[in-house]
Amino acid sequence: MTWDNQQSIYSQPQPPEILVADGDPRLLNFLASLLRQHGYRVAEALGGHAACDALRARPFKLALLDLRMPDINGLDVMAYAATAQPDCGIIAVSGEKGFTSVSRALRRGALDYIKKPFDPEELLETVRGVLGQQSLLQNHADMQSRLEKSEALHRYIVNSSPDIVFMLDQSGRICFINNKVQSLLGYAPHQLIGARFSALLDEQDAARGSHAILDTSVSSDNPRTLEVRMKSRGSRKANRHFEITAFPIDPNTWPHPSGARDQLASQRARFYGTARDVTERKEAEAFINFQAYHDLLTRLPNRALFKDRLNLAITQARRNGQKLAVMFLDLDRFKVINDSLGHAMGDRLLQAVTRRLKSCLRKGDTLSRFGGDEFTLLLPAIHGEEDAKQIALKLIDTLSAPFRLGGHEVFVGVSIGIAVFPNAGESLDQLIQNADIAMYHVKGRGKGDYCFFSEAMSTDTANRLSMERDLRLALERDELRVFYQPQVCAKTDRVLGLEALVRWLHPERGLLYPGEFLPLAEETRLIGAVSERVLAMACQQVGQWIDNGHETLKLAVNLSPIQVEQPGFVDNLMQQLTRHRFPTRNLEIEITENVIMSDLEQISHKLRELAEAGVRIAIDDFGTGYSSLNYIHRLPIHTLKVDQSFVQDIRNSDDGACIVNAIIAMAHGLKLEIVAEGVETNAQLDYLRQLGCHQVQGFFYGQPQPAEHIARLLGELARPTILA
The missing domain is CATH 3.30.70.270 (Reverse transcriptase/Diguanylate cyclase domain)
Structure with a gap:
């Protein structure tokens, strides 16, 4: 036998098992053999005691009980079976000429009877009929149980719904409403049965809500959805906002439950709807709208x-x-x-x-x-x-x-x-x-x-005052932007660092360059706030690039004299780096010679603290300030930046480049890095390479650009295309 054949055999339903009980062994064997020949599974019980034992041992679909057994008669076995196996069908077998015993058996629950001596075909037909009757009864019981379970589940789902579920009759009166109405609005469901649905609505929404629900143009395919306010029970509770979805019911297709109360409500129902509590959403919308148009501190x-x-x-x-x-x-x-x-x-x-x-x-x-x-x-x-x-x-x-x-x-x-x-x-x-x-x-x-x-x-005074006010507001409205200019290795054209340069995206005048507002920021003492904002944005952006694989990328930032002269300058700077998790080894601060010489002792102390923490120090616009170079030996200087005015004097082999020659030679002698600013031509770049200049920056490699352009440039990490 193949596995498929075995599967088909195993998947076939087992024939019902029948208990045959009789006091006559010969007749008992005959009945059992007859039933087995026709595919039934049969258990034999010789006498009433054996029948009770069998009923106690395992379930049977049907029992053929002789009513006159010597130890326990069939009627007593039937009484035991009614307790032990109430689902087991009984066929009474009687050898009496009268119908007294059979009648008693039928009154006690027997489904049919057989008279001795019996015809085998008649017996088999009776057995088949009783089994079929039992199957119908069982199917009906199963269906009724499933229906009751389905209705109970539906009732549980409806009453457990987060929404109010309701049904209305033709005139808009409530004929069903779930328990959610009590937790949301405070009404017991039975209190609302028969009341008009409009009585639940706020007075301002009652007419609109009722008309919308009962509108004849609404269909099940196109339900009506609207937002209304519904009354809460008790004067202390505020009315709540609900989103109602409702549509008409077709009475010919609407199912009718078995429960009398539910059946009555279902028969009367002509509209079905749900009401979802959207109070929190409406309050959030109102608060957001208030925030958009009001100051939260003063409520103005x-x-x-x-x-x-x-x-x-x-x-x-x-x-x-x-x-x-x-x-x-x-x-x-x-x-x-x-x-x-x-x-x-x-x-x-x-x-x-x-x-x-x-x-x-x-x-x-x-x-x-x-x-x-x-x-x-x-x-x-x-x-x-x-x-x-x-x-x-x-x-x-x-x-x-x-x-x-x-x-x-x-x-x-x-x-x-x-x-x-x-x-x-x-x-x-x-x-x-x-x-x-x-x-x-x-x-x-x-x-x-x-x-x-x-x-x-004065118009000029007005413009200046307006600019000052706008600059203060720019800090509040986050209008400052950071552009970056690459610092490129003169030998390999690789990007080694980025100088952070501030721009102001003015709401009316467009993009403003540092020369248009930084002098005003210095004068009004706003430069500190501007510098801190620029450093914060630059640390955050460049820090991401460092984390993304550019571990050696250097960030160069300019610091104003006012900022450096502040007593807490070093602590503030280190706190910012810590706050933004920016590595100190990747930061290079640029200060001018004039800042250093204004208070050499104090500035020296601050710069040493920063250098010990790993921050690099660069002298910006070198050669344009004090002529004394004594401070270079006393300070932890790492880089000299050649001012762009000197670089612009380079004209092939022009003698005007002598200052550049001297600065680069001095930097080599002091073992300092050298960065040439303002490189715009290939001739200038070749000249600086011949002198051994370490790094260059300028329009030759592109104007300062926002972060998204620099991100593409860093992705190449090679000589960038000249940016517009």
Whole structure:
């Protein structure tokens, strides 16, 4: 026999096992043989005791019981079988002429009977009929059990759903709703049966929600989805937001469950729907929207919202021939208080100032926090400058009283610049800028006052003040960018290092170069913040390239005199490197000779600390400063950078290159690295190679480029293509 044949045999269902019990051994053997000949599995029991033992030992599909057995009669065996095997079918076998015993057997649960003497075909037909009847009963019981389990599972799934599940009748009344309504809204499901669904909706959404659900144009293929607010039970609970999806039910195809209550609800149901709680999402959206248009510290409108309202006010003023005023407010002495008492106290002061300023406003005025300690105020629909003047005086007066901050009594004033539409500007930007210019004029003449913008105010001064303000905001708005210029090995054309150079992506003037804003940054003492920002961005970017396989790549950064002269310069620099996990051996700081000679002793001490930590020191623009070279022996100098003005004098064998010759020769003698800046031509590069210059940088290898261009260049690690 093959394995396939064995599988087919094993997979066939076993024939039912039948118990035959009789007190006559001859008749018992005959019955058993007859049934076996027709494929049944048969167990024989001689007498009632043996029948009970067999029923106790294993299950049977059917039992043929002689009603008159000598030890225990068939009726008693039937009683035992009803307890031991209630699913076993019984056929009563009787040799009596009357039907009394058979009738009793049928009343006690026998499915059929056979009279002795019996016809074999009649017996087999009876057995087949009873087995078929049992199979039908079993199938019905199994189906009923599966149906009950399915309904129980469906009920469990519906009641365990994270959404409210409901059914409505033709008039919009609730005929079913799951248990989720209790945990979300506080209503017990039975309390809502028969109530209109609209009673659950917020008054403002009731009509819209009911009409949308009962709309005849909605179908199961195109359900209606809408967002509504639903009432919570109890006045203390806020209404919640739900996303409802509903569609009509076809009563001809809708299944009807077996439970009476569920069946009634299913018969009445004409609409089915779910309600998903989206309260958290709506609150998050509202918070995000608030964040987008408000300052979180003061809860005031921010710059974006202020500009939107100002733009609308300008349109209305132009249409109605009215005037409006824009005020630019800057707090006096705020920086002193913030630095003295700390940022937490500074934040509390800004909140207190906001409360006082708001108390002076009219309905319809817009006060916004523009940034830092600067505020802007929109006064729509004024009659003239006198109205704005009165508001300004009121603002100045309200801030003149002292503030109590954590046991401290502090004073803070305000300087106010005012621009009136249309005389001081007809556009949004003009009004804000001119109010800002007027405010700086107040600052220049003593603070604590107000001033209207006029054309007589210096345009140059205004531009400078505007640039200073923009630079402060640039640090807050992350407008500074870092470009990199490769430092290339003169022999192999391999990129050895990158000099980080700052650029300012001004929102209105485009990309600004260092010469256009660094002098102002030095003058306003913003250079430290600018340098720290550049170093942070460069460490992060170059650090990634170092981690990606360019272990020896050097980062060169320029440091301003103000930054180097700070007492905590070394600690701040090392903390930044630690914060960004940048290896000190890959950093080279560039300082000028003038910085060194301004305080040689102090600078020497700081540079030695950095050199001991592994940081390399380079002298930038070498040869353009002090002529004394004594400091080179006293300082841990690693690199000299030849100024580009000397490199530009190289003209093949022109004598103008003598300074370059001398600097390179001196660097070789002192065993220092030499970097030539401003290399633009192949002739300059060949000349520097002949002199033994170690590294070069300049437009010959490309202008300073953003990180994405440098990433492609580093991927080649060969002589790069000249960048545009």
